[in-house]
Amino acid sequence: MKTYLSEIFSSIQGEGPYVGERHLFVRFCECHRACIYCDTITERTETVLIEMEPGSGKFEQIPNPLAIDQVMELVRKIDGKKTNKRISLTGGAPLLQANYLQELLPQLCGDDHNIYLETAGDLPQQLKTIIEWIDVVAMDIKLSSVTREKNTFPAHWQFLKTCRDFDVEVFTKLVLSAETHEGELMEAVKGIKKAGGADTLVVIQPMSKARKTDAVPSGAQLLRWQDKVSGVLPNVRVIPQTHKMLEML
Ligand SMILES: Nc1nc2[nH]cc(C(=O)O)c2c(=O)[nH]1
Ligand code: SF4
Ligand SMILES: [Mg+2]
16 A cells, blocks of 8 residues: 655654654645645645755655555654654645555554644544554644634534544644634534533644735734633643744754
């Protein structure tokens, strides 16, 4: 089996509650969504860019698609000394490649890697097929007032409930822009409470300026939303994308 990857690199996790940890990022091509703030190329690429020496800005290119053995060999080469605390599967949408992950993840776990899944959080059926190998799920709850797409709350609730049913560590991430509709935000938070429980961690991630939008939220908006959200779910943190401040991958 083969898959299309866009990048493999080691960096400092820049998002969420594990911010600051060293992670090995494996980025999958292709996505079923089109968030207006997307900062990633989501098309299939001809080659995968591999930063063999972290932070060097120098990339080896290997033609896509990649077989499982090729990915395992690359991971062993880059992370031979196990300097990375976790392997972050990101995209694009890694869950679109669930069949591939069913073969790759047992091998990565066999090498004792901790698996962190970065996901749009809306493909519950695909999640079920690989959840046994996942250690941490970083799931988005997409607001249509922010993404400019149609609402997908029911899929998010099923997804979050699946994480809870399988007892897998999960946190929710709400990317908020200046255009966030407060009613939609509060509906999302109530949905999170119902599907995930009152102890579910909510990370508010202020949208970063992107190619198609510069509607970054103000400090006053973030403070207001943190107050409102914490009225429903007490465990809420505002964490910006720190790797962008550092101009790192
Ligand atoms: N440093 C760093 N941290 C990240 N956390 C989530 C990322 C992503 O693109 O999914 C990301 C990324 O691209 N780089
Ligand atoms: S889900 Fe992620 S990768 Fe896909 S379009 Fe949205 S921001 Fe981009
Ligand atoms: Mg990113």
